[in-house]
Every structure is written in structure tokens, then in C-alpha cells.
Amino acid sequence: MLNELTTSPALVMGRRMDILDWNPTAATLLTDFSRIPEKQRNYVWLLFSDPAMRELHADWQHTARSCVAMLRKEAGRDPEDQRMAALVGELSVRDDDFRRWWGNHRVADLSRGDKVLRHPLVGELTLAWDALACAGNTDQQLVVWTAEPGTPSHDGLRILSFWAADTHHDTPQGRRGGSA
Numbered sequence: 293m294l295n296e297l298t299t300s301p302a303l304v305m306g307r308r309m310d311i312l313d314w315n316p317t318a319a320t321l322l323t324d325f326s327r328i329p330e331k332q333r334n335y336v337w338l339l340f341s342d343p344a345m346r347e348l349h350a351d352w353q354h355t356a357r358s359c360v361a362m363l364r365k366e367a368g369r370d371p372e373d374q375r376m377a378a379l380v381g382e383l384s385v386r387d388d389d390f391r392r393w394w395g396n397h398r399v400a401d402l403s404r405g406d407k408v409l410r411h412p413l414v415g416e417l418t419l420a421w422d423a424l425a426c427a428g429n430t431d432q433q434l435v436v437w438t439a440e441p442g443t444p445s446h447d448g449l450r451i452l453s454f455w456a457a458d459t460h461h462d463t464p465q466g467r468r469g470g471s472a
Contacts, residue, residue, distance in 0.1 A: 293434075299453040300436050305423075307366045307431045308376055309335040309359065316456035317449070321411065321437070322348070334379065336363050340387045350408035350416065353389075360393040361400035368399065407437070413455070414448035 294302050294315040301318035303311055311333045314325050323344065325333055332338070336359045338345045339352070349355045367376050383390040402423070409417045419437040426432040439445035 297436060298457065299450055300438050301449070301452075302434060302436045303335075304426070305335060305433055305435055307369070308373075308379060309363060309366075311335060312432065316459070317453045318437075320452045320456040320459070321409070321417075321449075335359060337379065337383065340383055340390050348409050348411065350410050355407065356389065357393050357398075358400055358402060358405075360390060361398045362402060364394065364397065365399040365401055411448065411452070414451050415444075417445040417448045418443070419445060419449075 294304070294313060297315055298317065300315075301321040302315045303318050304313040306312050311325055319325055323338065323342065328338070332341070336356075339349070339356050339359055346352050363376075363380070367373065367380065370376070380394060384394060385391075404420070404422045407419050407421055409419065411417055417439065419439050421435060421437045424434045424436070426434060437449075439449050
């Protein structure tokens with residue numbers, strides 16, 4: 293299904309915001325996930341650890357705070373989750389903002405929103421995102437970004453999708469996600 297979403301960037305994310313699979317347009321929009329070690333292929337980890345991801349998000353602080361709140365909600369579902377504890381511990385040591393926001397105990401359950409990204413190839417993109425639950429597996433969700441038709445953001449996504457198709461050619465090297 294991810295490969296059928298050619299003009300819409302899409303990811304399959306696990307409950308810790310692990311990036312399990314992605315389409316070429318998502319890799320072109322955000323980052324080439326296949327070049328990131330699997331342990332670090334986590335949306336929150338990338339937001340706090342990758343300077344390019346910080347730069348990409350026009351309102352990085354809002355996005356990062358929301359992600360911390362969503363991660364905290366997930367941590368409450370399974371307080372014994374050692375992988376979650378390791379992720380939170382690493383980010384708490386690595387980043388003062390993460391540590392402070394985690395300590396605020398704010399939780400969020402977001403399934404849609406808007407995001408402004410500053411992409412180095414196509415400029416500013418105003419995108420809507422939707423997180424769709426995967427039937428039969430509540431620990432996974434499909435996250436899809438879209439833009440209003442007829443807008444510069446929509447044109448930007450189309451350019452990125454053409455570039456992704458030209459770069460990746462639907463080869464195994466073009467998309468290296470997990471089996472979701």
C-alpha cells in the first residue's frame with residue numbers, strides 16, 4: 293500500500309514512534325531512512341538528534357513537544373517496556389529540552405494535525421497529516437502527509453514524488469523498511 297501512495301509521503305510507525313516502513317516520497321521529504329541504523333530509526337530520536345530534522349520542521353519546538361507527549365502516553369500503556377525506557381533514557385541524557393518536556397508529564401493522543409516543513413529542494417510546505425490505525429495491529433499506524441490541491445505545497449509534494457520515483461525506481465534499494 294505504501295508504494296501506491298506515490299504523491300503522498302507515508303510511514304508505518306510503531307507505538308514508540310519507531311519507523312517500521314516508508315515510501316520513497318517520505319524518504320525524499322524527511323530523510324533516507326535506509327541509511328539510518330534501525331535502532332535510531334525513530335521519529336522522536338531523529339527530531340532530537342538529527343540537525344537536519346530540526347531544520348526541516350518550521351515549528352520544531354511544537355512538533356517535538358507534541359511527540360514527547362505522544363511518547364509519554366505510549367509509555368503509560370506498558371511501564372515495563374525496556375525499549376521505551378532505553379529510548380527515553382538516551383534522549384533524556386542527550387537533550388535538555390527532551391528531559392524537561394518529559395518531566396512535565398504531559399500526554400497527548402493525536403491522530404491528525406498540520407505541519408509546516410522547510411524542505412531544501414522545494415521550499416516551505418504546509419501539510420496535513422493523518423495517523424490511521426492498522427486493523428488487527430494497534431501497535432502500528434500509517435501516517436500520511438497531504439497538501440491542499442492547487443497550492444504551492446501540493447506542487448512541492450508532486451515534485452518530491454517525481455524526484456523520489458526517479459531516484460528510487462522501485463528497487464529494493466529505494467525502500468528498505470521493515471515488514472509492517
